[in-house]
Amino acid sequence: MVKKDCFIALEIGTDALRMAVFDRSRPGIPVLVDHGSSPYDVAPGVEMAREARVATALRRLLEEKRPAAREVVLAIDGQSVFSRVANLPPVPADKMPQTIRHEAVQNIPFPIEEVVWAAGSPVAGPSGLEILLVAAKADLVNGLVHAVAANGLEVVRVEVAPVALANVVRFHLPGLQDPLLLVDAGNSSANLVFLCGGRTLFRTLPVPAHAVPRLVQEIERSISFFRSQQGGAPPVRILLGGGGTAVASELEERLALPVEPFDPLQRIEAVPPASGSAEFGVLAGLAVPLAFADALDIDLSPPEVRAARGARRRRPMRLAAAGMALLAGLAWIAGLVHATRLAQRENGMVLARVGALERIEREQLPIERSLGELQERAAMYERLVDRRTAWLDALSELRGLMPEGMFLLQSEPISTEGEVAGVRITVLSYLDKEPPEADVVVQLRDRIRACDRFDAGTSVYKRPAKRLFSRRFVLDVRFKEPLPK
Numbered sequence: 001m002v003k004k005d006c007f008i009a010l011e012i013g014t015d016a017l018r019m020a021v022f023d024r025s026r027p028g029i030p031v032l033v034d035h036g037s038s039p040y041d042v043a044p045g046v047e048m049a050r051e052a053r054v055a056t057a058l059r060r061l062l063e064e065k066r067p068a069a070r071e072v073v074l075a076i077d078g079q080s081v082f083s084r085v086a087n088l089p090p091v092p093a094d095k096m097p098q099t100i101r102h103e104a105v106q107n108i109p110f111p112i113e114e115v116v117w118a119a120g121s122p123v124a125g126p127s128g129l130e131i132l133l134v135a136a137k138a139d140l141v142n143g144l145v146h147a148v149a150a151n152g153l154e155v156v157r158v159e160v161a162p163v164a165l166a167n168v169v170r171f172h173l174p175g176l177q178d179p180l181l182l183v184d185a186g187n188s189s190a191n192l193v194f195l196c197g198g199r200t201l202f203r204t205l206p207v208p209a210h211a212v213p214r215l216v217q218e219i220e221r222s223i224s225f226f227r228s229q230q231g232g233a234p235p236v237r238i239l240l241g242g243g244g245t246a247v248a249s250e251l252e253e254r255l256a257l258p259v260e261p262f263d264p265l266q267r268i269e270a271v272p273p274a275s276g277s278a279e280f281g282v283l284a285g286l287a288v289p290l291a292f293a294d295a296l297d298i299d300l301s302p303p304e305v306r307a308a309r310g311a312r313r314r315r316p317m318r319l320a321a322a323g324m325a326l327l328a329g330l331a332w333i334a335g336l337v338h339a340t341r342l343a344q345r346e347n348g349m350v351l352a353r354v355g356a357l358e359r360i361e362r363e364q365l366p367i368e369r370s371l372g373e374l375q376e377r378a379a380m381y382e383r384l385v386d387r388r389t390a391w392l393d394a395l396s397e398l399r400g401l402m403p404e405g406m407f408l409l410q411s412e413p414i415s416t417e418g419e420v421a422g423v424r425i426t427v428l429s430y431l432d433k434e435p436p437e438a439d440v441v442v443q444l445r446d447r448i449r450a451c452d453r454f455d456a457g458t459s460v461y462k463r464p465a466k467r468l469f470s471r472r473f474v475l476d477v478r479f480k481e482p483l484p485k
Contacts, residue, residue: 006033006069008153009286010058011161012144014077014188015039017057020283021067030287032270035280036065049392051143055150062151072153073286076144076300078162078191078204081136082108085201085230088122088129096122100131108135109410116141116158118298123198126231132200134160134298142302143392156309158300162191162202164285167295168264169195169239171288181235182262183219183251184281185209185244192222196233200296201226209243216250223255241281390483391420394453398425398477401447405433406440409472419482424461430470441473448477455480 005025117135179196239262289295455478462474
């Protein structure tokens with residue numbers, strides 16, 4: 001039985017799917033009533049799109065837990081999003097939305113129509129007002145929303161894991177002003193969240209919790225980056241969540257800062273009590289905005305989710321209008337039946353039967369038209385899913401071919417005569433991760449050529465000079481079998 005006061009918090013991590021069910025009936029205090037997790041469990045050698053892996057893992061969780069809720073608040077991992085702090089020029093309040101959109105277009109390194117993006121509220125920074133911009137590829141977000149909807153659930157909001165972590169820290173530490181750093185490490189990545197007054201900065205590292213020396217080195221580098229590039233104050237203490245406790249002693253030794261464990265459920269009631277509460281940071285962060293007015297509002301919901309949310313808000317008014325119309329209709333029918341009985345007593349039963357049959361026929365006609373439209377739409381969605389799956393599989397394989405320290409920044413199709421003949425990818429490589437005396441660009445090109453999916457025509461399109469810490473280069477990757485547009 002679905003309970004209207006319950007909702008599902010869903011964290012789509014890089015290694016597993018985590019779910020928590022919260023009861024929001026008590027104002028100010030979210031109550032954790034159930035939770036669970038499911039790894040993606042893809043068989044070796046089997047290629048599966050991310051949305052398919054998420055849908056499969058979610059189905060297993062739902063069959064196991066059978067939650068009494070259908071509304072979902074979704075969190076995507078930090079590695080799947082782009083974030084940047086932008087300085088705002090002094091403009092009147094009525095010009096602020098237009099100014100924020102202009103900054104988004106200038107700072108987000110993808111065409112604005114290809115992403116879903118959101119901005120936090122302006123806060124005071126070192127150089128005046130600044131704003132946190134967060135964006136994700138629309139195809140990625142839509143795919144995850146569809147994976148959840150395929151299991152009969154309804155996504156009402158899409159958030160980002162590091163933002164959820166920032167909200168749960170501020171919920172448990174009201175009035176926080178001193179700068180601090182939250183380290184929330186997992187099996188394959190670690191979220192670093194810097195909080196200083198109203199400012200929120202975050203970075204997601206592709207480093208697991210068990211890689212202690214490397215994780216500590218990246219934390220030191222990130223602190224230096226945020227101090228020099230973002231004008232941030234150095235943290236006065238560090239909070240550890242998730243599996244981050246493994247680095248506690250080495251962080252204290254290297255940084256000479258107090259390091260404390262962070263329990264995200266310390267002010268959240270759990271029925272029954274939850275074990276391993278340090279791992280609930282993101283899930284708790286999805287629940288605390290219900291009880292925390294100052295939560296950072298970053299919503300990456302695609303247009304279809306926003307439209308459905310608006311329709312739900314208007315539903316009570318529509319139901320009231322429909323009820324009034326129904327009452328008026330019933331009154332009219334009652335009067336008509338009464339007059340008919342008085343005028344044509346002998347034919348009343350026949351006329352009533354004919355009227356009922358006509359109403360049934362009128363009700364069936366729009367249903368038949370709707371069925372036809374739904375069948376056409378389902379066929380269109382099947383074609384879209386087939387094309388998206390092929391494209392996502394290709395990008396996933398390309399990411400898998402890249403060594404440590406190399407990341408895929410951008411991709412665009414190479415079209416020829418109505419077909420997608422390949423993909424042009426922009427790659428970032430950190431110089432300190434490249435082996436000495438090795439041409440990593442040529443190595444990556446040859447590795448791609450050796451794959452069954454790609455053609456020997458794969459080539460280096462652009463190879464700019466190295467920068468101080470990294471370099472970017474562009475490859476034209478050709479498919480052996482072109483994809484339909």
